Amino acid sequence: MNLQEYLKRRQRLIDRALQLWISGKDEFPPQLHEAMHYSLFAGGKRLRPILALAAAETVGGRAADVLPLACSLELIHTYSLIHDDLPSMDNDDLRRGKPTCHRIFGEGLAVLAGDALLTEAFHIMTRPDLMKGVSPSRRLRAISHVARAAGSLGMIGGQVMDIVSQGEKVDSPLLEYIHSHKTGALIAASVYAGAIVGGGSPRECQALKMYGEKLGLAFQVIDDLLDVQGEVSKLGKAVHKNGIKGKATYPAVFGIAESRRQAEVLVEQALACLKSFNERANPLREIAKFILKRTN
Amino acid sequence: MNLQEYLKRRQRLIDRALQLWISGKDEFPPQLHEAMHYSLFAGGKRLRPILALAAAETVGGRAADVLPLACSLELIHTYSLIHDDLPSMDNDDLRRGKPTCHRIFGEGLAVLAGDALLTEAFHIMTRPDLMKGVSPSRRLRAISHVARAAGSLGMIGGQVMDIVSQGEKVDSPLLEYIHSHKTGALIAASVYAGAIVGGGSPRECQALKMYGEKLGLAFQVIDDLLDVQGEVSKLGKAVHKNGIKGKATYPAVFGIAESRRQAEVLVEQALACLKSFNERANPLREIAKFILKRTN
Numbered sequence: 001m002n003l004q005e006y007l008k009r010r011q012r013l014i015d016r017a018l019q020l021w022i023s024g025k026d027e028f029p030p031q032l033h034e035a036m037h038y039s040l041f042a043g044g045k046r047l048r049p050i051l052a053l054a055a056a057e058t059v060g061g062r063a064a065d066v067l068p069l070a071c072s073l074e075l076i077h078t079y080s081l082i083h084d085d086l087p088s089m090d091n092d093d094l095r096r097g098k099p100t101c102h103r104i105f106g107e108g109l110a111v112l113a114g115d116a117l118l119t120e121a122f123h124i125m126t127r128p129d130l131m132k133g134v135s136p137s138r139r140l141r142a143i144s145h146v147a148r149a150a151g152s153l154g155m156i157g158g159q160v161m162d163i164v165s166q167g168e169k170v171d172s173p174l175l176e177y178i179h180s181h182k183t184g185a186l187i188a189a190s191v192y193a194g195a196i197v198g199g200g201s202p203r204e205c206q207a208l209k210m211y212g213e214k215l216g217l218a219f220q221v222i223d224d225l226l227d228v229q230g231e232v233s234k235l236g237k238a239v240h241k242n243g244i245k246g247k248a249t250y251p252a253v254f255g256i257a258e259s260r261r262q263a264e265v266l267v268e269q270a271l272a273c274l275k276s277f278n279e280r281a282n283p284l285r286e287i288a289k290f291i292l293k294r295t296n
Numbered sequence: 297m298n299l300q301e302y303l304k305r306r307q308r309l310i311d312r313a314l315q316l317w318i319s320g321k322d323e324f325p326p327q328l329h330e331a332m333h334y335s336l337f338a339g340g341k342r343l344r345p346i347l348a349l350a351a352a353e354t355v356g357g358r359a360a361d362v363l364p365l366a367c368s369l370e371l372i373h374t375y376s377l378i379h380d381d382l383p384s385m386d387n388d389d390l391r392r393g394k395p396t397c398h399r400i401f402g403e404g405l406a407v408l409a410g411d412a413l414l415t416e417a418f419h420i421m422t423r424p425d426l427m428k429g430v431s432p433s434r435r436l437r438a439i440s441h442v443a444r445a446a447g448s449l450g451m452i453g454g455q456v457m458d459i460v461s462q463g464e465k466v467d468s469p470l471l472e473y474i475h476s477h478k479t480g481a482l483i484a485a486s487v488y489a490g491a492i493v494g495g496g497s498p499r500e501c502q503a504l505k506m507y508g509e510k511l512g513l514a515f516q517v518i519d520d521l522l523d524v525q526g527e528v529s530k531l532g533k534a535v536h537k538n539g540i541k542g543k544a545t546y547p548a549v550f551g552i553a554e555s556r557r558q559a560e561v562l563v564e565q566a567l568a569c570l571k572s573f574n575e576r577a578n579p580l581r582e583i584a585k586f587i588l589k590r591t592n
Contacts, residue, residue: 089404111407150415160405
């Protein structure tokens with residue numbers, strides 16, 4: 001399969017669905033909806049929704065049934081970026097090559113646009129006119145898992161420890177906590193919830209969840225490496241900012257070569273989780289391999 | 297019925313359930329969970345959960361089935377207060393007689409504690425071990441309605457217009473938009489979602505939704521009047537702050553006497569929505585009458 005073409009097709013599918021399902025740019029209040037759309041359509045890779053779709057298809061589900069859930073994962077991801085960039089947190093001016101939400105709309109509106117995207121995620125997942133092909137109890141299970149992964153014991157927990165440990169010496173267990181929660185939890189939940197909604201058996205869902213956990217951690221290790229080695233023009237955000245801010249990163253704790261090796265091991269482990277699946281899991285396999293090659 | 301005793305019993309029930317179901321204060325990361333608990337147990341009146349329970353009982357539902365949903369409404373309300381109080385919004389130092397969340401834990405952690413409470417609300421509403429007596433499709437419908445009411449077309453929309461119209465002349469349609477969205481939407485959703493989960497018929501749910509809308513608006517008009525006429529010691533927050541901040545309020549647009557009259561009319565309209573219900577609606581009736589008498 002041609003992964004780049006697959007990813008592009010999926011990005012277009014997801015972008016069209018997002019445009020269709022989230023509150024329009026012309027809804028009242030205009031400032032709020034402009035801010036939401038500004039961050040949501042700022043060139044995200046749509047990794048989480050693509051993973052949810054690919055996981056559903058791996059277990060024989062239909063993309064159309066999973067699309068609302070997939071979109072919701074991108075809304076949650078986008079809200080987390082808006083809030084992470086705030087002056088009271090990472091204080092970033094640039095995201096995906098563009099000024100951050102609060103630089104354009106002000107801090108108050110950026111907080112509220114993030115809140116609204118998070119809330120809208122749960123609205124789309126529960127709308128009575130969507131996901132009609134999925135049983136209500138499977139839907140509830142998937143939403144519950146996403147909520148847990150995005151909450152205080154998941155993504156938000158990781159972000160808190162990332163902030164409070166800035167400038168402090170971080171040991172490897174805490175580093176793994178931060179990375180597996182801040183980035184890994186939502187990536188793993190995307191795969192797992194996609195598999196649930198796609199109709200996967202408990203055993204299939206469990207294997208895919210483990211794939212997602214390995215993949216999510218590998219993704220963040222590579223992110224750290226790109227921050228050290230990457231170029232502003234490719235990343236669309238400042239480089240070396242982790243070092244400047246005294247952030248806990250894999251290269252800082254393990255060095256560049258060992259971090260790279262760990263990412264490779266994680267991707268191997270992720271691929272091993274897919275052993276029992278047939279060729280329908282090929283997109284998940286290709287995505288895992290691609291993680292190691294990405295430059296932005 | 298003795299309303300004060302009823303309210304106290306319900307507050308205790310809700311507080312116990314909140315303690316049981318939200319992530320414990322000793323969960324990791326400690327700072328985050330402390331901040332969440334600090335704001336959640338700062339002496340809230342639990343109006344929204346009490347309304348959800350009362351609405352469910354009005355249509356013959358059981359309190360135990362509705363309790364998780366009821367708790368979630370308090371989590372959403374609490375998150376909205378934490379974010380509203382932030383320096384980039386209302387910049388308030390005092391809430392319910394105590395320092396606001398960001399004054400104690402810092403701005404970044406206050407944003408994240410709010411995010412976590414909002415996310416936890418949707419987790420509790422979808423947990424597979426709770427609300428087992430309610431059909432999954434009714435649950436989804438109720439959650440969907442709560443999400444819509446709390447989102448960009450509901451509560452957050454109202455908060456945005458409240459902020460951006462500060463210091464500007466506000467006409468009465470915009471004033472009603474702000475009040476009915478910022479406060480009214482979640483109060484109305486509490487009643488409506490409680491009625492759905494309680495097993496109400498479409499007609500019953502619709503009547504209770506209208507009750508909730510009138511009640512929510514009356515509640516906010518009285519809030520404005522208390523800000524003008526109240527005492528710090530009773531309110532537990534600064535008074536006259538709306539005037540100082542140039543906020544849109546009913547007394548500022550209509551005067552004190554006319555605002556009072558409008559609140560009374562709204563309560564009458566709310567009571568009229570309950571006409572077709574029997575004595576099981578008495579708590580809702582008493583709460584509506586009490587709104588006019590409250591001093592904090």
